[in-house]
Amino acid sequence: VYYVFRCLMPAAAPNCDGLFRSIELRVPEGCLLNARRPAAVTAGNVETSTRVVDVICGALAQALPELIPAASQGTMNNxxxxxxxxARAWDYYETIAGGTGAGASGGGLSATHSHMTNTRNTSIEVLEANFPLRVTRYEIRENSGGEGARPGGNGLIREYQFLADTSVSLLTERRRYRPWGLGGGGAGLSGQNRLDGELLPAKIVFRATVGQRLRIDTPGGGAFGNGGQFPLPLSAEPS
Known part of the structure; x- marks a missing residue:
């Protein structure tokens, strides 16, 4: 919540308690964002927080269409x-970039970490030198961004081949519902997880064997505007 409002404030605004004092959060106990034990909350700092940003931006876009961008990929692709x-124990974790949403000022960015995810790209050379993995594809997922006057950014395709039997965990979102566009702009494509071509659930733990390939297609961002027509700020709309 604070992240979204901070993004809307001037860059010189102080980041302090007084700045956010007028924002009141009402989160009833037992709901998704204020879960009771023993509810599972492992995705709270990754997937849930990212989708909360989408919800708040979508609500604010109704009042501030000239300031709010369309939805970005909406997942960290954990x-x-x-x-x-x-013979040698190892483990590796990464998040994978995707498309960002377009706005009134321009199109979305491709292959970019957005909102709650801020990890750096892991180079293929470092990955392959340290773990029994081979990266067989790493490229822009063309035409995955939403179509519109300001197109959404494209996601990524990242494919791994396992050189040893490996335990794998996927924690992803936006595999069913696509990142929305604004002002008539189209939605970005949803993501996909595949093992040797077979579609996997958004969230799964499995054991991969030598030679198998895991492919992650990350979502694209939503577009802004339709056919060159942009939504007017509310203050400029005819009554």
Whole structure:
């Protein structure tokens, strides 16, 4: 919540308690954002927080269409891999970039970490030198951004081949519902997870064997505007 409002404030605004004192959060106990034990909350700092940003931006866009961008990929594409049964125990975790949403000022960015995710790209050379993995594809997912006057950014395709039996964990979102556009702009494509071409659930733990390939297609961002027509600020709309 604070992140979204901070993004809307001038860059020189002080980041202090007084700045956010007028914002009141009402989060009833037992709901998704204020869960009771023993509810699972492991995705709270990754997937849930990212989708909360989408919800708040979508609500504010109704009042501030000239300031709010369309939805970005809406997931961190969390991928964990490792093994403790072989000769050398290892584990590796990364998040994967996707498309960002377009806005009134321009199109979305491709292959970019957005909102709650801020990890750096892991180079293929470092990955392959340290773990029994081979990256067989790493490229822009063309035409995955939403179509519109300001197109959404494209996601990524990242494919791994396992050189040893490996335990794999996927924690992803936006595999069913697409990142929305604004002002008539189209939605970005949803993401996909595949093992040797077979579609996987958005959230799964499984054991991969030598030679298998895991492919992650990350979502694109939503577009802004339709056919060159942009939504007017509310103050300029005819009564």
């Amino acid at each position: 991928l964990g891999m490792g093994d403790r049964k072989g």
